[in-house]
Amino acid sequence: MALTTAECVATVVDPKAHADPARLNAAYAWLRQNDPFARAQIDGFDPFHLVTRHADILEISRDNSLFPYGDFPSTLAPHQAVEAGRAAKAQGRPLLYTLVQMDEPDHMKYRALTQAWFMPQNLRKLEGRIRELARQVVARMEALGGECDFVNEVALHYPLHVIMEILGVPAEHEPRMLQLTQELFGATDPDLRRGGDESPEARQMAIQAVLADFFGYFNALTEDRRANPRDDVASVIANAEIDGERISAFDAVSYYVIIATAGHDTTSSSTAGAMWALAERPDQLAKVKADPSLIGGLVDESIRWTTPVRHFMRSAARDTEIAGRRVKAGEWFMLCYPSGNRDETVFEAPLEFRVDRSPNRHLAFGYGAHLCLGQHLAKMEMRILWEELLPRLKSVELAGEAQLSEANFVNGPKKLPIRYVFE
Structure with a gap:
């Protein structure tokens, strides 16, 4: 069945489509091929462009001064929410x-406050503790007797414990x-959101x-x-100074929120995405078990495959050209990061x-100034878990939907739900 730009735009914006990979990937592929800078005009939203090619996402991401957030939110939001956000920001109450x-200069000033905590040289001192937690995960799986819901009984808790200890x-x-x-992240999901009302107004209130x-x-x-104060990231944030003045309690709490949410949710999703993929592909499980040097590849591929962060928004600071089109x-x-991560011009058999x-030049951590602060921690956690789990995991298969x-x-x-056998 032939698709149209309008149909593909509606699919990408529809939260339900993100639970249906075949439908979503078909829409992304059509847009990359036929309208890679599609203009979206959806009732209740300001007009926007869907950037679906890897090269165009890179071009916008690498120039934070030309493509800032500006007066728009960082994620897609209805016009009413955009206007409310602008008014709150103008009154100093976002x-x-x-x-x-954050745009510059705030972004780099605030990023610098905790950046050292999440660099590889600092994370190395945490490796022993993270490995101890990973071994506890393996022991828990063994105790569950060969069958579990890997998301809710395993994947959610391991990175959560790591980041909460650091914080x-x-x-x-x-x-x-x-x-x-x-x-917060599941506000559009009927099983995860707070409250049963799915209207945009109720969602915003929730x-x-x-x-x-x-x-x-x-x-x-x-x-x-x-x-x-203690030797933790919370103490660093609470007592941080910007331009010689202690940051406000509001800025401190905002900082905590991003670490306390993004610091584990995306890692647990990629870990579960890897297990799902291996459960359906015993040849890939056999390959990485036979050659543990491929664990790093497994980690990167699971991050590309899952791409937990589906989008961020940007705006143009001045007239320019992108994808051969004037804006x-x-x-x-x-x-659209999942689309960039399946771009046929970059990835063989995406x-x-x-x-x-x-x-594996995936974009799941973003690119440029906003490259994910916790990327090294996420990859370390996943690597260590697979180093501990794979030698024990003889086989795994789906045990339900x-x-x-x-x-x-x-x-x-x-x-x-998975069924597994340990060595």
């Missing part, structure tokens, strides 16, 4: 102000952090309520770390999962 919402959140509060993260809960928790953490200052763009894919979340911003497996 809902949230994190690294992913300084007590282990007994991890379930609350997980619930709030799922409610997100505001989730953020209020985050702020209530992290305001108390800020006060504690200012009074009793005017103020135009809005959706960077719809195949290959643990030995090399090179696996499901992806219905979300067009942050997406990943929400259910993965």
